[in-house]
Amino acid sequence: LRPGQGTRDHPPAQAALRERLLSAVVSCFKRHGAAAIDTPVLELRETLMGKYGEDTKLIYELQDQGGELLALRYDLTVPFARYLAMNKVTNMKRYHVAKVYRRDNPATTRGRYREFYQCDFDIAGQFDPMIPDAECLKIVHEILSDLQLGDFVIKVNDRRILNGVFAVCGVPESKFIPACSTVDKLDKAPWEEVRSEMVGEKGLSPEAADRIGEYVQLHGGLELIERLLQDPQLSQNKLAKEGLGDMKLLFEYLTLFGITGKISFDLSLARGLDYYTGVIFEAVLLQQENEHVEEAVSVGSVAGGGRYDGLVGMFDPKGRKVPCVGVSIGIERIFSILEQRLEASGEKLRTTETQVLVATPQKHLLPARLKLISELWDAGIKAEMLYKKDPKLLKQLQYCEDTGIPLAAIVGEQELADGVVKLRDVATREEVRM
Amino acid sequence: LRPGQGTRDHPPAQAALRERLLSAVVSCFKRHGAAAIDTPVLELRETLMGKYGEDTKLIYELQDQGGELLALRYDLTVPFARYLAMNKVTNMKRYHVAKVYRRDNPATTRGRYREFYQCDFDIAGQFDPMIPDAECLKIVHEILSDLQLGDFVIKVNDRRILNGVFAVCGVPESKFIPACSTVDKLDKAPWEEVRSEMVGEKGLSPEAADRIGEYVQLHGGLELIERLLQDPQLSQNKLAKEGLGDMKLLFEYLTLFGITGKISFDLSLARGLDYYTGVIFEAVLLQQENEHVEEAVSVGSVAGGGRYDGLVGMFDPKGRKVPCVGVSIGIERIFSILEQRLEASGEKLRTTETQVLVATPQKHLLPARLKLISELWDAGIKAEMLYKKDPKLLKQLQYCEDTGIPLAAIVGEQELADGVVKLRDVATREEVRM
Numbered sequence: 069l070r071p072g073q074g075t076r077d078h079p080p081a082q083a084a085l086r087e088r089l090l091s092a093v094v095s096c097f098k099r100h101g102a103a104a105i106d107t108p109v110l111e112l113r114e115t116l117m118g119k120y121g122e123d124t125k126l127i128y129e130l131q132d133q134g135g136e137l138l139a140l141r142y143d144l145t146v147p148f149a150r151y152l153a154m155n156k157v158t159n160m161k162r163y164h165v166a167k168v169y170r171r172d173n174p175a176t177t178r179g180r181y182r183e184f185y186q187c188d189f190d191i192a193g194q195f196d197p198m199i200p201d202a203e204c205l206k207i208v209h210e211i212l213s214d215l216q217l218g219d220f221v222i223k224v225n226d227r228r229i230l231n232g233v234f235a236v237c238g239v240p241e242s243k244f245i246p247a248c249s250t251v252d253k254l255d256k257a258p259w260e261e262v263r264s265e266m267v268g269e270k271g272l273s274p275e276a277a278d279r280i281g282e283y284v285q286l287h288g289g290l291e292l293i294e295r296l297l298q299d300p301q302l303s304q305n306k307l308a309k310e311g312l313g314d315m316k317l318l319f320e321y322l323t324l325f326g327i328t329g330k331i332s333f334d335l336s337l338a339r340g341l342d343y344y345t346g347v348i349f350e351a352v353l354l355q356q357e358n359e360h361v362e363e364a365v366s367v368g369s370v371a372g373g374g375r376y377d378g379l380v381g382m383f384d385p386k387g388r389k390v391p392c393v394g395v396s397i398g399i400e401r402i403f404s405i406l407e408q409r410l411e412a413s414g415e416k417l418r419t420t421e422t423q424v425l426v427a428t429p430q431k432h433l434l435p436a437r438l439k440l441i442s443e444l445w446d447a448g449i450k451a452e453m454l455y456k457k458d459p460k461l462l463k464q465l466q467y468c469e470d471t472g473i474p475l476a477a478i479v480g481e482q483e484l485a486d487g488v489v490k491l492r493d494v495a496t497r498e499e500v501r502m
Numbered sequence: 503l504r505p506g507q508g509t510r511d512h513p514p515a516q517a518a519l520r521e522r523l524l525s526a527v528v529s530c531f532k533r534h535g536a537a538a539i540d541t542p543v544l545e546l547r548e549t550l551m552g553k554y555g556e557d558t559k560l561i562y563e564l565q566d567q568g569g570e571l572l573a574l575r576y577d578l579t580v581p582f583a584r585y586l587a588m589n590k591v592t593n594m595k596r597y598h599v600a601k602v603y604r605r606d607n608p609a610t611t612r613g614r615y616r617e618f619y620q621c622d623f624d625i626a627g628q629f630d631p632m633i634p635d636a637e638c639l640k641i642v643h644e645i646l647s648d649l650q651l652g653d654f655v656i657k658v659n660d661r662r663i664l665n666g667v668f669a670v671c672g673v674p675e676s677k678f679i680p681a682c683s684t685v686d687k688l689d690k691a692p693w694e695e696v697r698s699e700m701v702g703e704k705g706l707s708p709e710a711a712d713r714i715g716e717y718v719q720l721h722g723g724l725e726l727i728e729r730l731l732q733d734p735q736l737s738q739n740k741l742a743k744e745g746l747g748d749m750k751l752l753f754e755y756l757t758l759f760g761i762t763g764k765i766s767f768d769l770s771l772a773r774g775l776d777y778y779t780g781v782i783f784e785a786v787l788l789q790q791e792n793e794h795v796e797e798a799v800s801v802g803s804v805a806g807g808g809r810y811d812g813l814v815g816m817f818d819p820k821g822r823k824v825p826c827v828g829v830s831i832g833i834e835r836i837f838s839i840l841e842q843r844l845e846a847s848g849e850k851l852r853t854t855e856t857q858v859l860v861a862t863p864q865k866h867l868l869p870a871r872l873k874l875i876s877e878l879w880d881a882g883i884k885a886e887m888l889y890k891k892d893p894k895l896l897k898q899l900q901y902c903e904d905t906g907i908p909l910a911a912i913v914g915e916q917e918l919a920d921g922v923v924k925l926r927d928v929a930t931r932e933e934v935r936m
Contacts, residue, residue, distance in 0.1 A: 069588045069817055072544045072572050077585055080537035080596065087538065099879055101886035103514035103853040104521065108617050109543060109601060110506045110562075128544075128572075129565040133605060138506050138562075151511055154503045162514070167543060171567060183542050195889035202872075203889075210879065324872040383503055419537040438636075438758040445533055445644065452535035455629035455637075 074174030074182030080419035085410065086185075086403060088417075089215070090165055093187045093397050096211050097163035100203060102189055105162045107147040109169075113137040119146045119379070121245065121342040126170045140169035144188045145343070145376070145394065152192055153383030158390050159193035178368065179404035190394030192380070198314055201347045201375060202321035204395040208351050208371045209327045211397060217370070217405060219354040222330055223287070225337040226315055227344050227374070229296075230284075232308020233335065236301040237279035239272060245342060246270045251284050252338035255352075255369075259285060287334040290319050311346070318347065339374060346375030347393065353405075370398045416472075424475040424491075426453040427464040434458070436479045440489065444477070451477075468494040508608030508616030514853035519844065520619075520837060522851075523649070524599055527621045527831055530645050531597035534637060536623055539596045541581040543603075547571040553580045553813070555679065555776040560604045574603035578622045579777070579810070579828065586626055587817035592824050593627035612802070613838035624828030626814070632748055635781045635809060636755035638829040642785050642805045643761045645831055651804070651839060653788040656764055657721070659771040660749055661778050661808070663730075664718075666742020667769070670735040671713035673706055679776060680704045685718050686772035689786075689803075693719060721768040724753050745780070752781065773808060780809030781827065787839075804832045850906075858909040858925075860887040861898040868892070870913045874923065878911070885911075902928040 071077055078086060116127055116139050128140040141147050144164045152160065165187045174182055189207055191200040205222060212220050230251065234244050250265050259281055266277040286292060293316050302308045315333060322328045339348045351371040373395035380390035410417065426441040428434075434457050444451040452473065454464055461478075468476055478490040478499075488501045505511055512520060550561055550573050562574040575581050578598045586594065599621045608616055623641055625634040639656060646654050664685065668678050684699050693715055700711040720726060727750050736742045749767060756762050773782045785805040807829035814824035844851065860875040862868075868891050878885040886907065888898055895912075902910055912924040912933075922935045 069584065069819075070546070071542050071584075072546055072570055075542035075544055077542070077588075078538075078540035079589070080539055083538040083540050086540070098855050099882065099884045101854050101856040101884065104512075104517040105514055106512035106517050106520070108505050108509035108511070110509055110603070110617055112504070112506055129567065130574075131563040131565045133563065135605075136506055140564075150503065150505075154511075155513070169544070171569075183544055191889070193889070196891045199868075199889040199891075206876065206879065321872055324869055325876045385503075420535050421532050422535040434633075435758055438755055442640065442759045445640070448533065450533045450535065455625070455627070455633040457630045457633075 072182070074172070074176070076176070076181065081417055082407065084417045084419045085406060089399065089403055089406060090185070090187065092214055093211055093399065094163065094165060096207060096214065097187075097189045099210075100161070100189070100207060102161045102163040105148075105151065105164055106166065107141070107144070107151055107164070109141055109167065110138045111141050111147060111150070113139040115139075115150050115383075116142060116146060119343060119382070121340075122249070123170075123340070126172050128169045128171055142170060143168050144186050144396070145190070146379070148188070148190055148192075148394075149376075149379040149390075149392070150383050152380045152390055152392075157192070161189075161191045163187070163189045179398075179401040181400060184400045187397040187399050188394055189397075190392055192390050192392045194391055198317045198321055198347075201314075201393050202318055202325065204373055204393055205318075205322060205331065205349060206325050206327060208349070208373075208395055208397075209325075209330060212351060212353075212370065215402060215406070217353055217402065220330060220351055220370070221332050221354060222349055222351045222371075223332050223334040223337045224315070224318070224347065224349045225334055226311035226347050228307040228311030228346060229302075229315065229335065230338060232302055232305040232311060233280060233283045235307070236305050237283070238276045239280070243270060243272065247272060247280070248338045249340060251280070251336060252340050254284060254336040254338075284336045287332050287336070289328065289331070289333060290316070292333055293319065314347065339372065343376045343379045344374040345377045348372075348374035349395075368401060370401050372396060372398070418472040420452075420471060420473075421450050422452045422471065422473045423450045424452075424477050425464060425468050425473045426451055427461060427476045427478045428459075429461040429478060429480040431458040433479065433481075433484075436484055440477065440479055465492075465494065506616070508606070508610070510610070510615065515851055516841065518851045518853050519840060523833065523837055523840060524619070524621065526648055527645055527833065528597065528599060530641060530648065531621075531623045533644075534595070534623070534641060536595045536597040539582075539585065539598055540600065541575070541578070541585055541598070543575055543601065544572045545575050545581060545584070547573040549573075549584050549817075550576060550580060553777060553816070555774075556683065557604075557774065560606050562603045562605055576604060577602050578620050578830070579624070580813070582622070582624055582626075582828075583810075583813040583824075583826070584817050586814045586824055586826075591626070595623075595625050597621070597623045613832075613835040615834060618834045621831040621833050622828055623831075624826055626824050626826045628825055632751045632755055632781075635827050636752055636759065638807055638827055639752075639756060639765065639783060640759050640761060642783070642807075642829055642831075643759075643764060646785060646787075646804065649836060649840070651787055651836065654764060654785055654804070655766050655788060656783055656785045656805075657766050657768040657771045658749070658752070658781065658783045659768055660745035660781050662741040662745030662780060663736075663749065663769065664772060666736055666739040666745060667714060667717045669741070670739050671717070672710045673714070677704060677706065681706060681714070682772045683774060685714070685770060686774050688718060688770040688772075718770045721766050721770070723762065723765070723767060724750070726767055727753065748781070773806065777810040777813045778808040779811045782806075782808035783829075802835060804835050806830055806832070852906040854886075854905060854907075855884050856886045856905065856907045857884045858886075858911050859898060859902050859907045860885055861893075861895060861910045861912045863895040863912060863914040865892040867913065867915075867918075870918055874911060874913055899926075899928065 127142050130138040168186050231244050234247050263277045266272045267274050296302050297312050350369050375393040377391040381387045426437050428437050437453050441451050441453050476492040490501050492499045561576050564572040602620050665678050668681050697711045700706045701708050731746050784803050809827040811825040815821045860871050871887050875885050875887050910926040926933045
């Protein structure tokens, strides 16, 4: 007896932790003026096809039971683009917190599941360059700071810069996407491995691969952007020049936001998905493996996103584009970290919010309990009672201690006769009659 | 370009209304001390099979893409029972608000969809009779009253009473379930039609059908329970006697809760699902079709539930039972009603919570806006700005009016020089420098 592979139940303690986490993320999205939308988990299969490149094979398809061919959404971005195109919306700031589905190899200890939550914030519309992009990075910075996850860095790059690099290194345009998805592996594999995949599987020339290697191992800040803007080859490439110009503008805005300390312009960042067209970014947590070792070790991506100016146009019959930029918070990995931390701390989250237990000390007082609890509920007070006709007072108080209920409202024969209730503070055992 | 048949997007205005509605329901569940759990949308196909009788054909199955055979959950009750059995939980009060899936004929104008939210509250455990059952009815009463949906009635019956009726009317036990699902149609069809289905399709004798007809057309309160307890046939039937005894106890508790005015003991109530074993109930809204017509017209069920003492045992290898009773709030139908009402009133719900727009009255002040808005966000204030380098002040104020933002924080050259911000009340146009 079990749930499906790569999926899991959330018992109350986990559900309470998740509610706390999601509410921190959603309140950040609301702080930035986003409206909520909801789209179905079921999408027409054709809506999802041709949007995810190699990952299309990870889409869950429904059986043909007559009627339409359906699939489970793979992310919240493609449904958002479908929504914008369908309703001819050209301007929108929205968030969406919901489950998505991927037939991936689950790695549940690292927080990778087949059914998992995504928390997305996106800005759609034609605006002045880099202003919405900078806000997305600010949001990542706010959320990771709020959640006190420890030190982090947000890597930033631009698909146009990467494509410019490929072009000046002599890669034919038809191989930009495969080259890009190979570069994407640099966060997990050393350059030598990535290089050999480029030459072996992807068919790039060894010379091209070596020249790419010189670029994609660079990372830094504004000074690196300036240096690359002067690079004799890159500065001749239109795409790279545009990308670097915008990157410089982005850094200007991030300086005004005061967050460049956590931003790294990193040419190895590629992001897996096909649909990105401009700025891309990814936040990783850093962990001091050992206080004596200076180098910080990455424990993986906890947020990512970027600009996708072409996706909405893929859904529009006339190909009308709506530029978009967005961020997705990797809530499952963050959840795993918080869960481990909570476990280590020994702290117990309350799973209910009950304020008062209605209790009786003698037998035959069920009617008194039912009447009192009904009055409390009607007054908006969170109240419970034991579902027994004649529970022992000790059992009732024990229940309060087990579940963290702070107060007991006790009605006994004496209280009934006097028309009062005895209110007991469970922790201090103080009692008042009222 | 569209979502799948029988599913729908929620644009911001609908998402905001839904959030308001769900939060009213959830706060009632929390008021009654329930903890949240979450279970996957994907369940193993075998988990769902054999639980829904005739409705099993409405389950969405996933394509076999290698690995396990999966299906989309049909309700939240069977996954809850699976959860209890799997974790050997014998005592739990939980709520679960989530989407479920049914390959039904959609009737979207009446709020019937293929993907829709359910809001469930259930109490699992061996307790003294009718105390948790009474609480479920109290919850329905509280929610429908809170939401001000107009007059309603909660019909109550008991599967044991129905089975007792079938037995004393001469129906063989093998036909109890078909007879029950036929009786269930009495809320939509007149007795004559139901009778002819019983005799024609279900193969009951005309005499049995006629005798059933005499019982299932009865409804009333405590006096009806008392009368049936004296009924020469029913009082001889063990099941019916138990059911009637518990129904009497239930009415006692509901009297203490002060809600019997909205409760009707109705022998025609049968509920479609196979797994109910005891008390069943269903709330319907009443609508005065016309002030001169006395009879109220039912606009359909908005909540329902009942006792299912055998379901958890179906998942336990040793068949160990965990008695359960629960209620499901029909949120989609309620949502349709509130939506129509909102539309009729002309009221516009705000879709964002932004408190202040950061604005500039002259050109070249983007840096000032970025700095100020960043300070506001860091202070937890919900703030927006237009994503333009040099927007006109009028456009900025217009945006406040369009989206309901109450305040504008304006920084111009003068304010920058003086080190102040001009705060403008958008509605009254009053301004203060601070």
